[in-house]
Amino acid sequence: MKSVIRFIPLILFVLLGILLYRGLFLNPQAMPSAMIGKPLPNFDLPRLKAIEEKVGRDDLKGNIVLLNVWATWCVQCKYEHPYLIDIARDPRIKLYGLNFTDDRNAALSWLEQYQDPYEFSIFDEQGALGLDIGVFGAPETFVIDHTGIIRKRFAGPVNDKIWQKEFLPLIESLEAEMKNAEIAQGAS
Amino acid sequence: MKPTSIISAITKLAKRFQLLLSIILLNVFALCNVNASPVDTFEFKDEATKVRFQILSKELRCPKCQNQNLADSNSKIAVDLRKSLYNLLQEGKSDQEIIDFMVYRYGDFVLYRPQLNKQTYVLWFAPLIIIFAFIIGVLLVLHKRSKAKQIDLSSHEQANLDKILNKK
Numbered sequence: 053m054k055s056v057i058r059f060i061p062l063i064l065f066v067l068l069g070i071l072l073y074r075g076l077f078l079n080p081q082a083m084p085s086a087m088i089g090k091p092l093p094n095f096d097l098p099r100l101k102a103i104e105e106k107v108g109r110d111d112l113k114g115n116i117v118l119l120n121v122w123a124t125w126c127v128q129c130k131y132e133h134p135y136l137i138d139i140a141r142d143p144r145i146k147l148y149g150l151n152f153t154d155d156r157n158a159a160l161s162w163l164e165q166y167q168d169p170y171e172f173s174i175f176d177e178q179g180a181l182g183l184d185i186g187v188f189g190a191p192e193t194f195v196i197d198h199t200g201i202i203r204k205r206f207a208g209p210v211n212d213k214i215w216q217k218e219f220l221p222l223i224e225s226l227e228a229e230m231k232n233a234e235i236a237q238g239a240s
Numbered sequence: 241m242k243p244t245s246i247i248s249a250i251t252k253l254a255k256r257f258q259l260l261l262s263i264i265l266l267n268v269f270a271l272c273n274v275n276a277s278p279v280d281t282f283e284f285k286d287e288a289t290k291v292r293f294q295i296l297s298k299e300l301r302c303p304k305c306q307n308q309n310l311a312d313s314n315s316k317i318a319v320d321l322r323k324s325l326y327n328l329l330q331e332g333k334s335d336q337e338i339i340d341f342m343v344y345r346y347g348d349f350v351l352y353r354p355q356l357n358k359q360t361y362v363l364w365f366a367p368l369i370i371i372f373a374f375i376i377g378v379l380l381v382l383h384k385r386s387k388a389k390q391i392d393l394s395s396h397e398q399a400n401l402d403k404i405l406n407k408k
Contacts, residue, residue, distance in 0.1 A: 080306060086347030153320070179320050186345035188303035188317045 085205035086186055092119075092196050093184040100151050100159055100173035107174060109200065114146025116226050117196040120170070120210075121150045121182065124158040126190040132209035133166050139215060140169040144223055149173030152182045152190050195219065197226050198233075282326050289329050296335065297322055300342060301350050309352065 094109040112119070120136060122129040140147045149170035151159045156175060163173070176182055185194065185202070195204040204222055206214070284290040297311040302318040310318050310325065321342075328338050342350045354360045393401065 083303070083349060084347065086343065086345060086349075090344075153316070183320065183324055184345065186303075186347070188346070 083207070085202070087194075087202045087205060090202055091200050092194075092202055093181070095174070095176075095181045095184070097181060098175045100149070100156065100163075100175040103156070103175065107172070112146070112148050112196065114171075115198040115230060116145045116223055118145050118147045119150055119194040119196060120147060121152050121187050121190045121192040121194075122173075123152045123154040123190045124162050125154065128209040129191045130166075132191050132211070133169070135209075135211050135215065136169040137167055138212075139210070142223075144227065146171055150181060150187075151175050152187060153177065153179040193219075195222060195226075198230055285330065292335065293326060293329055296325060296329075296338060299352050300325070300339075301352050303346050303350060 092109055092112075096106055096108055099105045099107055118139070122132075136147065139145070147170055149172070151173045153176065156177070159173070159175070174181065179187070186205075189207065191207075191209050193204075193206045193210055194202055195206075197203050203226065204219075206218055208214075210219070282293070284293065294311065298309050300310045300321070302308050302310055302313040302315060302321070304317045305313045305315045308318070310322050312318075325338065328341060333341070339351065339355075343355075348354060348359070354363060356364055
């Protein structure tokens with residue numbers, strides 16, 4: 053008994069060591085979104101390219117919707133842009149833009165200059181929708197499933213590697229989910 | 241002019257200059273005394289709301305700049321969140337409603353003081369449990385020691401002990 057007690061400090065020290073060692077390799081910037089599993093909140097905002105035309109949640113059509121938060125003040129958005137053009141070619145998804153607290157003219161000339169990969173961009177000048185979905189910077193990319201639930205938030209620029217690692221598996225599982233739902237509906 | 245009078249004139253001049261210099265410096269320092277924290281030009285409906293704004297913006301954490309609260313940070317998101325905090329306060333929302341609003345969007349992360357729920361039981365109660373365990377451990381050890389002191393000697397052992405002690 054006594055010999056066991058003698059080792060308690062050592063054991064505690066080792067446990068603490070493991071805990072702190074693990075902490076060295078955690079990424080403090082990696083933050084889970086609180087919105088995952090929650091429905092996309094409704095909004096009533098103009099389209100960037102047609103300011104008089106208001107759009108809402110139901111205008112984001114498509115089974116798998118990608119909502120990309122971008123702005124002209126965001127340097128990493130520029131880096132991400134060519135990849136978005138590639139991604140938009142994927143027939144399984146529909147890519148929409150959320151132009152976040154930006155200057156409209158600057159945003160329009162950005163799209164002209166670098167091509168427009170989006171079905172359309174929502175013009176969120178005040179950051180109202182951004183606030184509602186917990187955006188804390190740009191770029192951010194949200195994945196919304198066929199039932200309107202937010203399934204993923206990726207903060208930071210997307211590139212090929214990240215697309216394959218972070219997004220493709222989710223898109224495949226969402227496709228499978230939709231197929232299952234269809235079968236279930238057909239059966240009932 | 242005598243050299244002494246020149247010196248006295250110079251010292252007089254220096255003294256006068258010193259006064260002038262100190263006045264200038266005082267003014268400069270007075271101008272420098274600006275508030276270092278980001279200042280927004282919010283107008284509150286009453287003093288109580290202003291105080292609540294100050295408290296809440298210190299308790300809420302900036303999601304982007306992770307080791308600063310909303311009051312300290314000047315990042316875009318912190319400015320935006322201060323604005324929405326102000327709007328919520330002006331709408332007459334209670335503190336809890338505002339905290340729920342922020343947590344719904346940004347997660348528990350935005351709170352510097354974590355709420356009490358299933359995930360945070362360990363966080364809140366582990367220190368108490370550790371302190372209690374420590375106190376109980378100390379009491380147990382003390383109890384054992386006090387017991388260990390009362391060793392009953394047999395009459396033979398007592399006689400031996402006396403003999404040894406008396407030898408001196």
